Amino acid sequence: METNQPIDSYSGYLHLDRLLDCQRPRSGQAEQAVHDEMLFIITHQSCELWFKQILHDMRSVADILHDVPSGSSLPDTAVVRSRRIAAVVRHLTDQCGILETMDPCDYADFRGLLYPISAFQSVQFRKIEILFGVRREQQVLYDGYAHSSRIPVADRDELRRMEEEPTLFDRVQSWLERLPFLEVGGYSFRRAYQDAVRRMLGREREAIRENEAFSALEKQKYLVETSTVEERFDTLFDPERYREIAATGRRRFSHRAMLAALFIMVYHDRPRLQTSRRLLDALIDIDEALALWRYHHALMAHRMIGEKIGSGGSSGFHYLKSTAENRRVYTDLTALATYLIPRTDRPALDPHVLHMLDGEISP
Amino acid sequence: METNQPIDSYSGYLHLDRLLDCQRPRSGQAEQAVHDEMLFIITHQSCELWFKQILHDMRSVADILHDVPSGSSLPDTAVVRSRRIAAVVRHLTDQCGILETMDPCDYADFRGLLYPISAFQSVQFRKIEILFGVRREQQVLYDGYAHSSRIPVADRDELRRMEEEPTLFDRVQSWLERLPFLEVGGYSFRRAYQDAVRRMLGREREAIRENEAFSALEKQKYLVETSTVEERFDTLFDPERYREIAATGRRRFSHRAMLAALFIMVYHDRPRLQTSRRLLDALIDIDEALALWRYHHALMAHRMIGEKIGSGGSSGFHYLKSTAENRRVYTDLTALATYLIPRTDRPALDPHVLHMLDGEISP
Amino acid sequence: METNQPIDSYSGYLHLDRLLDCQRPRSGQAEQAVHDEMLFIITHQSCELWFKQILHDMRSVADILHDVPSGSSLPDTAVVRSRRIAAVVRHLTDQCGILETMDPCDYADFRGLLYPISAFQSVQFRKIEILFGVRREQQVLYDGYAHSSRIPVADRDELRRMEEEPTLFDRVQSWLERLPFLEVGGYSFRRAYQDAVRRMLGREREAIRENEAFSALEKQKYLVETSTVEERFDTLFDPERYREIAATGRRRFSHRAMLAALFIMVYHDRPRLQTSRRLLDALIDIDEALALWRYHHALMAHRMIGEKIGSGGSSGFHYLKSTAENRRVYTDLTALATYLIPRTDRPALDPHVLHMLDGEISP
């Protein structure tokens, strides 16, 4: 890439002569120009710049997770970069507010000129979805409307390739599966936690039975409730039950990965688990931020085009809104809160595991 | 209300001795206190303070709309206060990010103590919903679970009373219906706009037929598309069709109010309509902001409690998420963008209406 | 500009092949690459895209103000675009938070490679400052360190040309000066307002003198205070005094423009003045947003480079911080609040002016 600017100047370093030459409104430059088409272009270009940053960070987090040895502390960099991804997505959501300063009347003045261009054709955003872990069946089927979507063949090939490779989700899962503290000697985290839950529920049942303020009917009702709670815990403790749930699509992580994530969450005050805990948090942050971005984006589209179909032929804002929830990836981590019990009811850590965690002896 | 503070001091003016005495964690104050229950209390109290401000502003906007004479410029105050409501709701959404600094493990430590308290019992938020225009069938049925919800009888009576009174939605609608410019002398906005749309579509059809690059099949396809567009416009122009759509619940404003809103949108560069245009915008802003707030709130609840049921017995986050879209009130205004056509295709204003609008002669 | 992408695709419309090829880290691409240099580049490029949008909107606001006839309502577009500028600047401030996710240790790894590049060399930001109205003496003297700053000659020539042309500040001033309501027939806004202030102060003096709770000493003190207030008002009412103050640099608007701005502020509930009022507000918004951006930017630089000098040779963060306050442009408008009195004390509008304003005789 040649450039007229001296490379050791601000504009040369940033290649501003080219960067600032990429804004070419279709409505033209002179009298007939629609003033706000510039805003439309710049908003989308700014998004694409940030998409590049997101991909840059997301790839590096996946690599770090791949490289971290079993039982080692997670490098803080993985958390810093994951948090940054969430911050960038929130920044892009904030950007929606700027595009909304465009009056739908102004958009109507140049919208017809854009056909058949659509933001669904963003290759980088597709890459972000794949890398983050959105599954093929959750995605827009870009093969399905390949002709209309006008994604170049080379890009489509690259997207297909990316689908075959390990995603961030895969890296998170295998990193969780490598956690060495779940079964050590005679200790089983799953059994210890299950016992603690049973003790807790046992005490609750006794309290209900002995409470003289309750009628027989009330006692029965509350006892049924504790059974419901117990069944909910069984969907995690019982590998069979877990597999059933997973088969319905309600869980995606392997059973082992899920138990490891719960272990990290429950014992996250141990120094060696703190960074791991923060990573799980940051993944939920990204997942949430993407959902909010999609939802805000859908509201904005609704406001700009009303109930018309999208310029690229999509079914419009109803479709967009549905993606906010349908494309979430890390809901298994969000669901962990379901299985938390008060600190006072939690099982103490096995002394040997404690020893491993606090770092004086490696397994 | 007596107070120990001198009334002419900062703390006396703000009644800080009482205000700062309302935080009473159930987990207690000393050793057994759960540190983050304070955050939980303060977040909710701050919300309630702002709810009071929203009600204060919303009532005043409704009053202003009620009082403004037909054909007069809308006082700017209505817009300023409506925008403020949207800003407050966005501020409360931002606040979700603070509550999310609480670890679900910490919440698990005091969550059991809160039963059967639930934020669904917020009377002020219920009032905001009613006043804004959320209909009874869109609301949580607080009679339905009156026993569990523990809203005091006096409050329930007041809520019922508010449902009988005119809401902001009603005030907006009758203000729109009073707009005197839709039918003046021989001029009919509806007819003029409909003619303009037909001319535009006629030109498009001719262009399709004469385009030699299109095959016969393509021509047919594109001609069918223009008919679809025409039908979409008919749902607004044809009073019968409009009534049918309205009956399905897809439209809520009266036909006249809807046409008035479109008139304001299309001719909003006339000085007399600018403030009116801004009000419609601000109402969409509030509607959007509330939807985003509900959605973010649902994500936060999901993160804190996982898939458990809500502390007040609600069906949890799935329910919360559904409200984001189901309780929108001003989607008719958002839908107006459906009916916008490029400026070059719009009908010129009738000279007499122009005269009325520019203010030299009153009707 | 030739491109490989089909022009009627998303990537072709946005020229993504070029846009996404402008990120060339100096630390390289492979092993020796410093991961966070990408963030550094993308943050600055995103800023430059938005600077282009700001210039686009700012020029158009200046043009609108130039074209609006004396006494006409200001087109709402001027306000919408001014508000948008403020929103964009706030968005860029938010972006500081993203760059701050870079650890100073990481910045230390590639900072040496950037010499002698500096963000002070941004030509677009210089243009924004000139166009907004920052005066030569408030600016970084880019001639002064022309050699080090490495701004190309052509750009320096253009900046010099822009300094000769009317700025947004000039357009605002002459638009204010054209306001026809200040002196109409025998009515003088200045005199009427001055009289009202005197009446108000007279009443206050009487109240002080007659208040039996005050000692003689207290009475004297409070009476002196009312005289101070009167003198403050005289700095606006008395053209001589105003000229003196303006000569010190504490005021920049002409006396007439300043009185017009006060008139708009005081009578902004008249429909014809509402949009004008909103413009004054939006100008203060931009001025504030720029000050906050500069301040946040200075804090960020402090955090990244500590007390080192800037990479372009500037004296670093102390210099940056000073610009937050030193480069404000519309402080005259902010100062208007000094001259506001309660509504009940304000002079009624002259009937003839009221007629001009409302375009009709009020009863």
Place this chain on the structure above:
Amino acid sequence: METNQPIDSYSGYLHLDRLLDCQRPRSGQAEQAVHDEMLFIITHQSCELWFKQILHDMRSVADILHDVPSGSSLPDTAVVRSRRIAAVVRHLTDQCGILETMDPCDYADFRGLLYPISAFQSVQFRKIEILFGVRREQQVLYDGYAHSSRIPVADRDELRRMEEEPTLFDRVQSWLERLPFLEVGGYSFRRAYQDAVRRMLGREREAIRENEAFSALEKQKYLVETSTVEERFDTLFDPERYREIAATGRRRFSHRAMLAALFIMVYHDRPRLQTSRRLLDALIDIDEALALWRYHHALMAHRMIGEKIGSGGSSGFHYLKSTAENRRVYTDLTALATYLIPRTDRPALDPHVLHMLDGEISP
């Protein structure tokens, strides 16, 4: 505190009957009420609620730092709560934007009624300043204008007591001083780092001398620059020089604390130091957030009251603006970036220290 609400209801738990009864506008409730006084009250009350939360978290962070044994990992809770404090301060800054929706004209309508109330009288904010570490000489002298400020005697006594007790700053300092890795066996971090800096500068000098593209004059200039850099490092390495700088007020941490902070920053990729690094970061975050809040608050006050003096008798916005910079507490930590050198130039860790840090022998 008695209350009419059932304690096991939402409103009972939050004491809403009292909380929502604390808004008593001085302009009254009926006709003569100034609508926006409610906004003024609620904004300040919301601030005070959040001040209580900040104090709650800040005290706990100070306690955690006090309790953590020398050489132990810092509990993550200290970081989470510190980050939360920063988030709350940013939230309050965001709130300024809401108060700015009040027109200065509206404020003029009730401002006179507030005399002599001033936000400077906020006892909680004073406590936050003291606890965070703002020194007496940086603070508003509340004794100085005790009569006008109307802070009750009991509160003034408590503030004085707090000034005698250890602050968060003190706790941070002594926690840093306890870091055991700076001098171990023959290893001295100070000496090792100083040597590395000298080696780096030596290489630079050689490169300058041998660069044939430089003239003799340029060589001299660049060599002088490296000496300036060396002197800057000496202000940290040389205890004498450090004491001199500290005596001028430019440094506040003890020499040992400062070196410990640099050690943490430089070697923060060691697992045991990650949380410590995050705490330093979070303290800078709070310091920055407070500065931005003060600055935004000053801009808002400027806009509302212009150049009048504050309602409590302060010298107004100029004073407020000066506090943004003058009351910063942790600038020593921000200044650490001054002493960072590229990773490739940093001294390797002593094997024994590494062992202490990682709790195991590395190969």
